[in-house]
Amino acid sequence: MESFDGSVLWFSLPYLWKGLQYSLFLTFTAMVGGIICGSFLAMARLSGIRIIERLASLYVNFFRSIPLILVIFWLYFLVPLLLQGMTKTEQPITIGPDQTALISFILFESAYYCEIIRAGIQSVPSGQRNAAKALGLNYLQQMRYVIMPQAFHTMLPVLLTQTIVLFQDTSLVYVISGTDFLGAASKIAQRDSRLVEMYTFVALVYFILCYLVSQGVKRLQHQPSFKV
Amino acid sequence: MDSYRWNWQVFWNTVDYGGEQYYQWLVSGLLLTIATSLLAWCLALFLGILLGVCTTTPLKWVCWIGDIYVEVFRNIPLIVQMFLWFFVLPEILPPSWGNWLKTGLPFPEFYTAVFSLAFFTAARIAEQVKAGIMSIPLGQKSAGLAMGFTLLQVYRYILLPCVLRIMIPPLTSEFINIFKNSSVALTIGLLELMATGQQVNEYTFQGMEVFSVVTLLYVGIALVVNAIMAGIEERVKIPGYLEGR
Numbered sequence: 001m002e003s004f005d006g007s008v009l010w011f012s013l014p015y016l017w018k019g020l021q022y023s024l025f026l027t028f029t030a031m032v033g034g035i036i037c038g039s040f041l042a043m044a045r046l047s048g049i050r051i052i053e054r055l056a057s058l059y060v061n062f063f064r065s066i067p068l069i070l071v072i073f074w075l076y077f078l079v080p081l082l083l084q085g086m087t088k089t090e091q092p093i094t095i096g097p098d099q100t101a102l103i104s105f106i107l108f109e110s111a112y113y114c115e116i117i118r119a120g121i122q123s124v125p126s127g128q129r130n131a132a133k134a135l136g137l138n139y140l141q142q143m144r145y146v147i148m149p150q151a152f153h154t155m156l157p158v159l160l161t162q163t164i165v166l167f168q169d170t171s172l173v174y175v176i177s178g179t180d181f182l183g184a185a186s187k188i189a190q191r192d193s194r195l196v197e198m199y200t201f202v203a204l205v206y207f208i209l210c211y212l213v214s215q216g217v218k219r220l221q222h223q224p225s226f227k228v
Numbered sequence: 229m230d231s232y233r234w235n236w237q238v239f240w241n242t243v244d245y246g247g248e249q250y251y252q253w254l255v256s257g258l259l260l261t262i263a264t265s266l267l268a269w270c271l272a273l274f275l276g277i278l279l280g281v282c283t284t285t286p287l288k289w290v291c292w293i294g295d296i297y298v299e300v301f302r303n304i305p306l307i308v309q310m311f312l313w314f315f316v317l318p319e320i321l322p323p324s325w326g327n328w329l330k331t332g333l334p335f336p337e338f339y340t341a342v343f344s345l346a347f348f349t350a351a352r353i354a355e356q357v358k359a360g361i362m363s364i365p366l367g368q369k370s371a372g373l374a375m376g377f378t379l380l381q382v383y384r385y386i387l388l389p390c391v392l393r394i395m396i397p398p399l400t401s402e403f404i405n406i407f408k409n410s411s412v413a414l415t416i417g418l419l420e421l422m423a424t425g426q427q428v429n430e431y432t433f434q435g436m437e438v439f440s441v442v443t444l445l446y447v448g449i450a451l452v453v454n455a456i457m458a459g460i461e462e463r464v465k466i467p468g469y470l471e472g473r
Contacts (some may be wrong), residue, residue, distance in 0.1 A: 062447065064404075064450075065404060065408075065446060065447050065449075065450030065451075066408065066443055066446045066447060066450075067407075067408040067409070067411040067412075067422065067446060068408075069411045069412065069414070069422055070411065070422060070439070070442060070443060070446060073422070073425075073426060073439065074439050074443075077429065077435040077436075077439065078435070078436075078439075081232055081436075164303075168303075168304075168305035168306070169305070171305040171307050171308060172305075172307060172412070174307060174415060175414070175415060182305070182307065182308060186311075195311075195315040195316065195319070196315070196316050196319045196320060199308065199311045199312055199315055199316050200312070200316060202308055202311075203304050203308050203309070203312055206303065206304050206305055206308055207300065207303045207304050210302075210303035210304070211299060211303045214299075214302075214303065
C-alpha cells in the first residue's frame with residue numbers, strides 16, 4: 001500500500017465542504033417538501049373517500065417498491081421531454097442534476113413520510129377527532145388545528161430517523177454526477193487517484209454526522225412525551 | 229411529449245455488435261439482480277440474527293460488538309460502503325491479498341455487491357431482532373432457564389421462534405429493500421437490472437419503454453416477495469399467539 005496522504009484532504013477541504021453543504025441543502029429541502037407532500041398523501045389515505053384513498057395508497061406502494069436510483073433516472077430522462085412538450089421547442093430541454101435530484105427525492109421520500117405521518121394520525125385518540133368535529137371544525141381544520149400537531153409531536157423521532165436515511169440517500173446523486181459530498185470527494189479521488197483517503201474520509205464524516213443525530217433522536221425518544 | 233417516437237419493438241432489435249437482442253440484456257440484468265439479492269439476503273439473515281442475539285445477551289462485551297456493528301453499518305450510506313469494499317479494501321490489505329481481490333477473484337463486482345449488501349442489511353435485521361427479543365416478556369426467558377435450559381437453548385427453542393414470527397412484516401420490507409438496494413451496485417460496475425436498463429436506453433434512446441419495463445420488473449419483484457412472505461407468515465402462524473399484540 002502506498003502511504004496514506006492526508007494532505008490531499010487538507011487541500012480539498014473547501015471543495016468537500018461545498019459538497020457537504022449541497023448534501024445538507026438537498027436533505028433539508030427534500031425533507032420539507034417530502035413532509036408537506038407526505039402530509040397531504042396521509043390525509044388522502046385516511047380521507048374516507050374510496051377513490052382518493054386508493055390513488056394515494058397506489059402512489060405510496062408504487063414508490064416504496066422501486067429503487068430510488070430508478071426514480072432519479074426516470075426524471076433525468078423524462079423531465080427534459082416533458083419540458084420540451086410544454087414549451088414546444090425542437091430539442092429536449094436539459095435540466096441539471098440538481099433539479100432532477102431534488103424532484104426525485106421529494107417524490108420518493110413523500111411516500112415514506114406519508115406512512116410515518118399516517119401512523120401518527122392514527123395514534124391520535126379518536127375522541128380528539130370527535131371533539132374537533134363537535135366544535136364545528138371541518139376536515140381540514142380538524143387536521144390543521146387538532147390532529148396534525150399531535151401526530152407530528154408523537155412522530156417527531158421517526159420523522160427525524162427517516163431524515164437521516166434521506167441524508168444518506170442523497171449520496172445517490174452520484175449516479176447522475178451530482179456534486180454532493182460523495183460526488184465532490186469522488187471527483188477529487190479520481191483526479192488525484194487518492195481513492196483510499198477520500199472514501200475513508202467520506203465514510204467517517206457520514207458516520208459521525210448520522211451517529212450524532214441518531215443519538216440525539218434516541219435521547220428524544222426517551223423523553224416521556226415521546227413514548228408512544 | 230408529441231415528439232417522442234414510441235417503439236415497443238425496440239427490445240427485439242439486435243445490438244449492432246455481438247448479435248444479441250436488447251431484451252436479453254434486460255433478462256441477464258434481472259437474473260443478476262435476483263442472484264445478488266438472494267445471496268446477500270441469506271447472508272444478511274444469518275448475520276443479522278446472530279448480531280441481534282448478541283446485543284441481548286447478558287455478556288457486556290458481546291453486546292458491545294453487536295451494538296458497534298449496528299451503529300457503524302447503519303450510519304454510513306450504502307454507496308459509500310460499497311466504495312469502501314471495492315476501492316479501499318484491496319489497497320489497505322497486505323499487497324498479496326489486495327492483488328488477489330483486484331485480479332485473482334473472478335467477478336469482483338458481484339462478490340463486493342453481495343457482501344456489502346449483506347453487511348448493510350444485517351445491521352438493520354439485527355436492530356429488528358433486538359427489538360423483537362426485547363418485546364418478549366422476561367418471564368419467558370426466566371421460565372426457560374428455570375426449566376434447566378441453557379441460555380443457548382432458551383434462544384433456540386423459546387425466544388427465536390417467537391421473534392422470527394413477530395418479525396415477518398418488517399423482514400418483508402427488508403427483503404424488498406435488498407432488491408431495491410442492489411441497484412446501487414451499478415456504481416461499482418455490476419450489470420444488474422438498473423445498469424442494463426440504462427445501457428439499453430443509451431444504445432436505443434427509447435427511455436420511456438426501457439424504464440417502464442424496468443419499473444414493472446421491480447414492482448413485480450416486490451409483489452412476488454410480498455406474496456411469498458405472506459405465505460410464510462400464514463404457514464408458520466401459531467393460532468392465537470399474535471392476537472392482542
